[in-house]
Amino acid sequence: MTAYIIRRLLLGVIILLLVTLLVFLAMRLLPGDPLMIFVSQFQTESFTPEQIEELRREFGLDRSLPMQYINWLGDILRGDMGKSIIMGQDVGYLISTRLPVTVYFGVMSFVVSAFLGVIFGVICALRRGKWLDSVVTVLANIGITVPAFWIGILLMYLFSLTLHWLPTSGYVAPTENLAQSLRAAIMPVICLSLFSVAALTRQTRSAMLEVVSQDYIRTAWAKGLRERVIVLRHTIKNAMIPVITILGLQVGLIFGGSVLIETVFNIPGMGRLLANSLFSHDYQIVQAGTLVIAVVVVLSNLIVDISYGWFDPRIRYG
Amino acid sequence: MSVLLDVKNLRTHFHTHRGLVKAVDGVSFHINEKEIVGLVGESGCGKSVSMLSVMQLIAIPPGKIVSGSAMFDGHDLLKYKPKGDEMRAIRGAKIAMIFQEPMTSLNPVLTIARQVTETLELHLKMDTQTARKRAVELLKLVGIPEAESRLDNYPHQFSGGMRQRVMIAIALSCNPKILIADEPTTAVDVTTQAQLLELMQEMVNRFNTSLVIVTHNLGVVARYADRIYVMYAGRIVESGLSEDIFLRPLHPYTIGLLKSVPQLGQTKSDRELVPISGLPPNLIDMPQNCAFLPRCSYHKERCRLEPWPELHAVGAQHYVSCYVDTRETS
Structure with missing residues (x-):
């Protein structure tokens, strides 16, 4: 088990290297120069070409691409994420203030997705072919296909502008005012978890139906067990094995979704920071931000793979 | 000898895309106390479905028990709701079942202990500790070596034969009146087959249980x-x-x-095996007359014209449904 985890972590490091390299190159391939964007912010002042070259040297952008990447990697290993070109602030500080906000919404969305997705899926499977199953299945298909930001805008229109029940956008720290914070979180969490709930519902439903037709479920019925015991003890644990895979994927999807949703709801999190930095070609922030997300995804995948063993005793790690 | 289970005129049909399958079409049988009964037939002849119908373990839909009664202890089992308390009090407690596939009949994610104790806790109201002790005894009884240490194993750590022994232990755990073994030895090798059958025979003698062996294997019965x-x-x-x-x-x-089937003691000249020509009939849109007619070498004009004959007595307990007296013909 320990050997397995160590091997997986080493593999994770390789994945992270590839991700950072890919993001690094992709940023350099985008047309546009971050310094030009930086310079264009100041309408009153004009920069001489010498000053711009000076800035270019300051940010190390005058060096060759391999050198830039190696320097950046070295800084990261020393715990230095660099300095934002556009905002001029320390990237580590920026991420440390924005990440908790995204994690706050992300964790809530993840818990909501896991809980609702599994429950809906189980109910659908138990009521297979009944109207409830049909309704939820149709809703799940809609949930998978509609864009979350569009739903976000519709929700805003309905609950904020028309009914005035919820604030349109913004973020209140839970430490500041929990009730306000949760109220403001309702719509973003719905948007962030919509796809995940739908995907998990579908996966849970099909996994449950698969398990229900297994021989050991017939054995359980032949023992005279209650339906509740058969579902809870004999069926769900078996059905969870494929569901866990999908659940693990949601961590990455929710983080990815936060880029859109935080922009729509004007939430000062990692997602919006990344989106803005992407538009302004703020290399350091995009590179460090994607690295943080990649670390979270790699670790969550590892947790998923380890948790298989808890659900399925046949799985051995070696 | 008293009758424990009396099934009359059981009909179980399945609605499929291609039509109505009359899997069981008017079957009557009874099981006496402390008796071993064999139910024999080819695959798909409805022998398993008959037994599953009595236990109300048929998936509805597509299946449906169209008619019939199954009297047990003065009650008609088929009148009970399939998932109701009365039916559940019979299953596993009064009538227990062992299935064909030992590799898939035990739940892969639950320990053997959990799967043996749950019937004890449910039907005999044992507490966890007592049930565990009893589980060890039961596993020893069915010949599982080092039963204590294997209690917390999972099914995949057992061989096919051992799993079937566990199934037998579970089935006998509540001392049922009837044990239904649905092709219990089909999926295991011949040596294990014999051991399991000996074990089942020994167990039903010890527990005064009646045994129904559903099989296509004439040698077994x-x-x-x-x-x-x-x-x-x-x-x-x-x-x-x-x-x-x-x-x-x-x-x-x-x-x-x-x-x-080959038999011991056959002389060389009649050692040749004669297969039954043709295939079992498609159970969709069955003709009114005898379903065996197309494969029958004894058939007469009457078989073609008249409906499938009812069973009629030819001996004290010997019944046959055929218009032809095969003794005369051969």
């Missing part, structure tokens, strides 16, 4: 069964004591079955 029902295309075509069936078979299908 020849050795163990007191009485035999032969099924074909959803009906019972012949029934009788083992001697009747093996020494004085009357239905052309039974005769065909016996000719197609």
